[in-house]
Amino acid sequence: MEIPKNMSTGIYKRTPEMYKTRKGRPPWNKGKKDIYSEETKKLWSKQRKGRKHTEEEKLKIGKALKGGNSGSFSKERFKNKENHPRWRGGISFEPYSLDWTQTLKRSIRERDKYTCQLCSKQQENRAFDVHHIDYDKKNCDPENLILLCHSCHTKTNTKRNYWINYFKK
């Protein structure tokens, strides 16, 4: 199939048929294949070789994947979420469970009348945090959720047992 070329730019012009199918379009890398010199390519393959895992490393990775207790992939180690590297003390916005939705947060804010349940401050510009009383992000029972302003929520990062007892009353 003859591809019409725009005479001034040399760019291939697409025919209406070509919009319907990829057939007949010049490949995206047409004319780009050899923009890198042999020298550059050699350098790349050298770098790749240098990045290969050593036999020792391979052994380590294999062990970890099998769930050895020293492996960072071990699930056992993260059963207690406080050991989890991403656990940031209850102020993370990561969805830990599907129930933990914006809708739920909104309903808690409404229930607690947009007021911090600790210092009675009213929510202004930034929405207040919904705190998990038992620090279990998966426990999205409204009984376990309470609205806190940002500074009060930060306080709950320390003395956890104290706050659990405090809010459960």
Ligand SMILES: [Zn+2]
């Ligand atoms: Zn507060």
